[in-house]
Amino acid sequence: MVFSSHLFCFYFLPLALAVYYALPWRLKNLGLVGLSYLFYGWANPAFVLVMLFSTGVDYVCGLTLAGHRPWDRDPVRKLEGNRRSRRQRLALAVSIVTNLSLLGFFKYFNFGVDSLDTMLATMARLGWAPADLGFDSVLRVTLPLGISFYTFQSMSYTLDVYRGRSAALRDPIDFACFVSMFPQLVAGPILRFNEVAEQLRQRTHSLSQSARGFAFFALGMAKKVLLANPCGKIADTTFDAASVSLVDAWYGVCAYAFQIYFDFSGYSDMAIGLGLLLGFHFPKNFDSPYRSQSITEFWRRWHMSLSRWLRDYLYIPLGGNRRGKTRTYVNLAVVMLLGGLWHGAAWTFVIWGAMHGLLLAAERLRGGEAATAHLPRLLRIALTFVLVLVSWVFFRAPNLEVALAYLGSMAGIGEPQPQAALLGGLIYQPYYLLTFTIAALVTWAAPQTWDVCRHLSWPKAWGCLVLFWVALVAMETQGYNPFIYFIF
Amino acid sequence: MPDKNFNHPSLFVAACLATLIYVPIAQHLLPSGEEGGWRAGPFAELGGAIAPADGKAWGLAANRELKRRLDNVERQLEDVSHVRSLLLPSVQWLLTSTAGIGNESVYPGREDWLILRQGFDYLVGPSFLEPIFLERRRRSASAWRPVPEPDPRPAIFDFAHQLAERGIRLLVLPAPTKMMVHPEALYRPRVESTPAPSEAAGGAPALDNPSFASFRAELEAGGVDVLSVAAILRQAQAETGVEQFLRTDSHWSPAGVEVAARVLADTIQQLDLPFNGPGVTWRRQQRTVTGVGDLERSLGLPGWRPLYTPQEVDVKRVVTGSGRPWQPDSRAEILLLGDSFTNVYSQPDVGWGRSAGLAEHLSFYLKRPVDRLAINAGGASATRRRLAQEMAAGKDRLAGKKLVIWQFAIRELAVGDWELVQLPASLASNLAQPRFSSLRSD
Numbered sequence: 001m002v003f004s005s006h007l008f009c010f011y012f013l014p015l016a017l018a019v020y021y022a023l024p025w026r027l028k029n030l031g032l033v034g035l036s037y038l039f040y041g042w043a044n045p046a047f048v049l050v051m052l053f054s055t056g057v058d059y060v061c062g063l064t065l066a067g068h069r070p071w072d073r074d075p076v077r078k079l080e081g082n083r084r085s086r087r088q089r090l091a092l093a094v095s096i097v098t099n100l101s102l103l104g105f106f107k108y109f110n111f112g113v114d115s116l117d118t119m120l121a122t123m124a125r126l127g128w129a130p131a132d133l134g135f136d137s138v139l140r141v142t143l144p145l146g147i148s149f150y151t152f153q154s155m156s157y158t159l160d161v162y163r164g165r166s167a168a169l170r171d172p173i174d175f176a177c178f179v180s181m182f183p184q185l186v187a188g189p190i191l192r193f194n195e196v197a198e199q200l201r202q203r204t205h206s207l208s209q210s211a212r213g214f215a216f217f218a219l220g221m222a223k224k225v226l227l228a229n230p231c232g233k234i235a236d237t238t239f240d241a242a243s244v245s246l247v248d249a250w251y252g253v254c255a256y257a258f259q260i261y262f263d264f265s266g267y268s269d270m271a272i273g274l275g276l277l278l279g280f281h282f283p284k285n286f287d288s289p290y291r292s293q294s295i296t297e298f299w300r301r302w303h304m305s306l307s308r309w310l311r312d313y314l315y316i317p318l319g320g321n322r323r324g325k326t327r328t329y330v331n332l333a334v335v336m337l338l339g340g341l342w343h344g345a346a347w348t349f350v351i352w353g354a355m356h357g358l359l360l361a362a363e364r365l366r367g368g369e370a371a372t373a374h375l376p377r378l379l380r381i382a383l384t385f386v387l388v389l390v391s392w393v394f395f396r397a398p399n400l401e402v403a404l405a406y407l408g409s410m411a412g413i414g415e416p417q418p419q420a421a422l423l424g425g426l427i428y429q430p431y432y433l434l435t436f437t438i439a440a441l442v443t444w445a446a447p448q449t450w451d452v453c454r455h456l457s458w459p460k461a462w463g464c465l466v467l468f469w470v471a472l473v474a475m476e477t478q479g480y481n482p483f484i485y486f487i488f
Numbered sequence: 489m490p491d492k493n494f495n496h497p498s499l500f501v502a503a504c505l506a507t508l509i510y511v512p513i514a515q516h517l518l519p520s521g522e523e524g525g526w527r528a529g530p531f532a533e534l535g536g537a538i539a540p541a542d543g544k545a546w547g548l549a550a551n552r553e554l555k556r557r558l559d560n561v562e563r564q565l566e567d568v569s570h571v572r573s574l575l576l577p578s579v580q581w582l583l584t585s586t587a588g589i590g591n592e593s594v595y596p597g598r599e600d601w602l603i604l605r606q607g608f609d610y611l612v613g614p615s616f617l618e619p620i621f622l623e624r625r626r627r628s629a630s631a632w633r634p635v636p637e638p639d640p641r642p643a644i645f646d647f648a649h650q651l652a653e654r655g656i657r658l659l660v661l662p663a664p665t666k667m668m669v670h671p672e673a674l675y676r677p678r679v680e681s682t683p684a685p686s687e688a689a690g691g692a693p694a695l696d697n698p699s700f701a702s703f704r705a706e707l708e709a710g711g712v713d714v715l716s717v718a719a720i721l722r723q724a725q726a727e728t729g730v731e732q733f734l735r736t737d738s739h740w741s742p743a744g745v746e747v748a749a750r751v752l753a754d755t756i757q758q759l760d761l762p763f764n765g766p767g768v769t770w771r772r773q774q775r776t777v778t779g780v781g782d783l784e785r786s787l788g789l790p791g792w793r794p795l796y797t798p799q800e801v802d803v804k805r806v807v808t809g810s811g812r813p814w815q816p817d818s819r820a821e822i823l824l825l826g827d828s829f830t831n832v833y834s835q836p837d838v839g840w841g842r843s844a845g846l847a848e849h850l851s852f853y854l855k856r857p858v859d860r861l862a863i864n865a866g867g868a869s870a871t872r873r874r875l876a877q878e879m880a881a882g883k884d885r886l887a888g889k890k891l892v893i894w895q896f897a898i899r900e901l902a903v904g905d906w907e908l909v910q911l912p913a914s915l916a917s918n919l920a921q922p923r924f925s926s927l928r929s930d
Contacts, residue, residue, distance in 0.1 A: 211497035425674035431587030
């Protein structure tokens with residue numbers, strides 16, 4: 001179930017709000033857990049068991065870290081100092097290994113088997129291995145919805161408890177609520193436990209907050225349905241083509257950049273809005289990333305909750321920038337490489353991550369500045385955007401071969417096949433050109449959703465309402481409604 | 489903290505809530521026709537006990553069944569939505585008329601041409617025989633969607649082999665997609681860009697999927713005859729100025745089917761097969777038919793303000809000397825297996841007349857009877873399955889045949905599920921159960 005669907009908007013959301021507000025305070029988290037499991041189980045009932053398992057392990061590990069038993073009545077305290085017992089270290093290890101194993105199995109099993117098969121086939125071709133060594137695995141593992149998000153989120157709990165940043169939760173319902181909360185379950189923002197720990201126990205509800213929640217939801221929906229979907233159509237057409245011309249290739253990758261931005265940031269806005277409707281304040285996830293003047297700045301503005309997670313739970317534990325320059329560059333590259341792999345189990349994602357890691361390391365080498373630092377601001381933004389576009393080719397292409405061919409088209413290498421000219425008849429339809437232009441204007445010139453919704457006024461509210469209606473009409477009548485991060 | 493400039497946020501919240509709850513109320517509570525009160529609608533499907541077809545009410549089988557029902561509920565909620573059916577025609581009309589936008593299966597082209605998306609995808613999409621493409625299609629299977637067989641070659645060779653064992657030759661006829669013949673239906677020349685496709689190909693209608701040439705060569709090397717009529721139709725259009733495809737329909741025009749049948753007849757004669765049966769002479773009667781194309785119908789535009797003028801075409805009905813309409817003949821030595829490209833001018837319910845289809849014109853040009861087995865939207869496998877079923881049931885459609893023509897839409901090469909279909913070994917095994925007990929709609 002995705003937010004921009006008939007089922008969610010017209011059935012699940014009204015039901016969720018009715019149930020949530022009908023319940024007394026002490027049962028609200030329980031109600032939220034039930035609703036979240038319904039939301040999650042709708043995609044595949046069996047995957048509820050995977051989430052329950054992950055939740056159960058981390059709950060027990062959290063209490064074990066705190067030296068607390070579920071039936072103990074006294075409040076759970078934060079751990080103090082830096083010294084941890086063998087039992088505590090073991091509990092943390094169990095949590096991390098469990099979550100990474102779940103993620104590894106469900107997300108990377110197919111990738112591992114395919115890569116091994118390819119490697120064995122290559123070795124056989126070179127005569128380094130017998131021809132029949134490769135195996136054709138019949139087992140294909142289906143990726144559970146949102147597993148990349150909730151395993152990271154769940155791990156942040158045990159890590160925060162271990163570090164003494166947060167107290168463990170005694171109530172399993174509160175913990176299940178943190179892990180499964182449906183607004184951000186599928187595509188974030190990735191919550192760190194210490195960001196919402198207090199809100200799980202105490203939060204406020206008000207009409208003005210609900211109004212802001214609906215405004216966020218409406219604008220997010222409009223970004224997703226009215227901008228991301230048409231741009232996605234352009235991108236799909238060009239990336240799925242056997243051959244594209246130079247102009248079409250650039251147009252297509254720009255459209256993809258808009259699609260992924262509006263798709264993901266729109267979904268994040270909807271999640272933030274739903275959180276507000278339920279009394280939660282989620283962190284900002286996008287800060288106009290295409291206005292960045294360097295790749296370093298881009299990563300401070302793009303998928304901010306993931307960047308923070310990787311910084312706090314991977315980059316800093318690896319030593320961050322405290323162990324010399326070389327180690328800092330290596331750490332940056334490793335974090336981005338793993339960040340790339342987190343996005344998807346394919347070599348194209350590894351290359352995407354490695355490319356960003358190298359660019360970040362290069363900028364760090366220059367003291368945190370891009371090589372374009374001496375250029376005018378607009379040019380710096382444009383060049384950063386071009387670098388991001390090139391990296392998006394690896395992110396979007398189904399495989400390395402297509403990515404390289406597409407980059408070749410962007411560079412004007414080779415003559416496009418005759419049928420490539422037909423693409424123009426579709427992707428330059430007035431509707432697509434108009435949407436592309438609006439997307440560009442919103443990207444570089446419009447205020448952010450966050451700013452629009454900070455203080456509502458009636459003109460803003462009317463604007464949100466009209467956009468909401470138009471987006472719902474488009475959602476109801478247009479068949480093309482993919483969601484990119486649904487599969488991550 | 490309440491905003492000073494935003495008094496009464498409750499009104500905004502109420503408006504948003506009303507928007508959300510209007511749809512389910514209209515769907516399930518407001519009177520609809522004779523019905524009043526609560527209507528469960530698609531949710532009723534969730535009520536019954538979980539009892540999958542294989543009888544296992546637990547574990548993965550139960551999960552699969554539950555998942556199937558949940559998917560059904562979600563899909564049906566969208567399909568039967570009052571709001572959707574109320575809005576869709578008007579919104580589609582607005583989008584198509586002002587912004588040139590179709591839907592998921594139909595693209596508006598230049599002037600009043602409509603393009604089938606699958607045809608467009610076949611033409612501009614990846615090579616359909618590329619191993620990566622084939623693998624990606626195989627991987628599109630899931631626990632709820634069977635693994636498709638994306639490679640057409642094994643099925644075609646297997647079928648040819650089974651026919652050869654009976655002394656029957658196979659001729660494959662992939663019906664082209666509209667843009668292979670009429671690229672101008674979509675293409676808008678750009679001043680600085682590449683030349684028009686037909687010019688780029690030296691004036692020849694060479695537009696095709698990159699894999700088609702090697703596909704054809706491989707089949708011919710394996711002893712299977714292949715007839716591609718795209719170039720001939722393009723040439724006919726250039727010479728006569730007559731459109732070879734219908735503007736708002738996915739199929740060829742009456743002129744197109746006639747050209748295809750004539751070329752097919754020429755090809756068959758060149759095969760020099762030892763036909764023994766008596767020749768038959770037919771005559772043709774011209775009729776004018778006005779119809780609305782399948783692509784226009786797919787757009788779901790409102791009836792109150794049509795965007796496209798119904799197309800008027802002249803069809804030539806093939807009749808006997810006494811004026812009786814042409815009929816397929818099961819004793820004929822030629823069997824035509826086909827899809828809607830075969831049927832479009834044969835079945836009155838398709839809307840373009842009758843007795844004027846591919847089999848009829850082929851019969852006319854060959855001066856021979858022809859048997860026909862054609863299933864609309866039959867995809868890559870339906871006709872072979874039907875043939876196997878009929879044979880297993882005792883109706884040997886291959887008895888006495890010397891040639892089987894297998895017509896399918898060329899786009900099936902990129903999207904079809906090319907399953908192997910085992911024909912019954914002989915009529916002695918008629919009592920055996922057919923392997924394919926039901927037809928699947930492709």
